[in-house]
Amino acid sequence: MTKLRKAILRVPGSVFAYHSLKKLVSLPRFASDFVTFRRKKSHDGRFSVKVSDFFPCLIDRTATTSFEPHYIYHPAWAARIVAETRPERHVDIASTLHFCTMLSAFVPVDFYDYRPAMINLDNLTSKEADLTKLHFETDSVKSLSCLHTVEHVGLGRYGDPIDPQGDILAARELSRVVAPGGSFIFVTPVGKPKIAFNAHRIYSYDQVLALFPDLKLKEFSMVPDDFKKHGLIRNADPKTVPLQEWACGCFWFTK
Numbered sequence: 326m327t328k329l330r331k332a333i334l335r336v337p338g339s340v341f342a343y344h345s346l347k348k349l350v351s352l353p354r355f356a357s358d359f360v361t362f363r364r365k366k367s368h369d370g371r372f373s374v375k376v377s378d379f380f381p382c383l384i385d386r387t388a389t390t391s392f393e394p395h396y397i398y399h400p401a402w403a404a405r406i407v408a409e410t411r412p413e414r415h416v417d418i419a420s421t422l423h424f425c426t427m428l429s430a431f432v433p434v435d436f437y438d439y440r441p442a443m444i445n446l447d448n449l450t451s452k453e454a455d456l457t458k459l460h461f462e463t464d465s466v467k468s469l470s471c472l473h474t475v476e477h478v479g480l481g482r483y484g485d486p487i488d489p490q491g492d493i494l495a496a497r498e499l500s501r502v503v504a505p506g507g508s509f510i511f512v513t514p515v516g517k518p519k520i521a522f523n524a525h526r527i528y529s530y531d532q533v534l535a536l537f538p539d540l541k542l543k544e545f546s547m548v549p550d551d552f553k554k555h556g557l558i559r560n561a562d563p564k565t566v567p568l569q570e571w572a573c574g575c576f577w578f579t580k
Contacts, residue, residue, distance in 0.1 A: 412468030420472035515574030
């Protein structure tokens with residue numbers, strides 16, 4: 326991606342405009358592909374092909390498969406931690422649904438969210454919880470995760486009350502409920518500290534550690550800004566965090 330393209334995509338609304346333009350440019354190819362498909366002798370009438378059923382996918386013709394690096398790498402990292410610790414049961418607080426649903430194939434999972442997910446799947450329970458007021462007993466959860474979530478608390482994005490200290494309250498609750506000897510998997514954006522209101526906070530490495538003074542860090546891994554070159558860096562160097570704008574910090578704590 327060129328510097329000019331990066332600069333353009335930072336302008337509010339430019340991402341929508343960029344993709345809209347790509348779709349518009351792709352329309353002639355779409356029409357040509359449809360005509361070619363209809364003319365193929367192998368089109369044997371097994372399916373109806375009507376203009377009213379068109380579902381144009383106009384920006385998927387790429388040389389490689391694109392993906393959102395944070396949400397591909399961090400659940401993969403967290404799942405590896407759970408596979409290593411092999412808990413009898415795992416509790417997840419408001420992480421991506423892809424993580425808890427896939428994890429439930431191997432270990433019973435209790436999933437909680439401020440906006441409960443209406444999921445019906447064996448080995449998985451889905452209920453409501455407020456991160457700033459968790460209902461669990463102190464020192465009761467042996468295997469806990471909260472991935473890419475705390476950075477949102479208190480910003481109102483998901484209908485929660487506005488509270489500049491919301492992330493601190495959530496961190497205290499998470500730390501409180503982890504059982505002695507238990508495992509806590511935590512993920513949040515790291516880099517140059519700032520709030521991108523009302524989306525999220527970005528923390529420094531030291532700020533994350535300060536959120537959990539009663540826990541011991543077992544592993545720090547990271548998906549850096551230059552994820553295409555480095556991917557997920559296991560046991561990353563904390564000194565590289567200040568060089569990042571919006572990296573994905575993966576912290577494995579114990580108590």
